Amino acid sequence: MRGIILCQSKYGASKKYAEWIAEETGFKIVETKKADINIVEKFDVVVLGGGVYASSISGITFLRKNISRLRGKKVCVFCCGAAPYDEEVIESVRKKNLKDELSGIPMFYGPGMWDLEGMKFGDKAMCKLYIKMLSKKDPAEISAWEKPFLDAKDKKCDWTDKKYIEPLIDLIKSKGEK
Numbered sequence: 001m002r003g004i005i006l007c008q009s010k011y012g013a014s015k016k017y018a019e020w021i022a023e024e025t026g027f028k029i030v031e032t033k034k035a036d037i038n039i040v041e042k043f044d045v046v047v048l049g050g051g052v053y054a055s056s057i058s059g060i061t062f063l064r065k066n067i068s069r070l071r072g073k074k075v076c077v078f079c080c081g082a083a084p085y086d087e088e089v090i091e092s093v094r095k096k097n098l099k100d101e102l103s104g105i106p107m108f109y110g111p112g113m114w115d116l117e118g119m120k121f122g123d124k125a126m127c128k129l130y131i132k133m134l135s136k137k138d139p140a141e142i143s144a145w146e147k148p149f150l151d152a153k154d155k156k157c158d159w160t161d162k163k164y165i166e167p168l169i170d171l172i173k174s175k176g177e178k
């Protein structure tokens with residue numbers, strides 16, 4: 001079985017997950033921005049991975065644009081964010097990113113990384129503003145989605161864990177299922 005991992009990672013978290021997936025499968029990693037559908041469509045398995053930014057998965061537009069060329073392939077998505085592993089949060093990311101023609105695609109989630117000081121200027125400004133806004137909210141109104149931003153603030157966090165790729169690896173190794 002031949003497969004490829006497409007990954008768009010800004011701060012290294014989804015890249016770390018992509019490397020664990022590569023370790024388990026032997027698939028090559030290609031940066032999504034540089035991926036060529038004429039090459040990608042030659043593989044039996046396509047894994048697309050990326051960080052979650054304002055609820056959108058980095059690089060998901062590649063699948064949106066090219067899904068018709070990937071019919072019959074085993075396609076799956078892996079994403080990571082600051083949010084903890086929580087079914088409700090994961091479902092909301094899935095609904096936002098995998099709708100219409102992407103709706104049947106399996107999506108897997110793992111908590112990522114957070115380093116406010118290490119962020120690029122625009123990201124840092126946006127996150128600082130967001131944290132400021134959250135800190136003014138009634139604590140009872142803070143959702144599971146928002147809490148990690150408040151808890152992490154300016155702490156450097158790495159929540160990644162190889163265990164989160166296990167269901168994806170099981171799916172890739174299962175026979176027949178697409």
Ligand SMILES: Cc1cc2nc3c(=O)[nH]c(=O)nc-3n(C[C@H](O)[C@H](O)[C@H](O)COP(=O)(O)O)c2cc1C
Pocket residue numbers: 008009010011012013014015050051052053054055056058080081082083111112113114115119123124126127
């Ligand atoms: C501007 C910005 C927006 C973000 N939005 C979200 C979000 O909506 N949900 C979430 O869980 N994490 C969010 N994060 C956290 C990232 O998803 C997290 O740091 C992830 O590990 C990044 O993955 P990457 O390093 O592979 O790009 C955001 C981070 C930044 C800098």
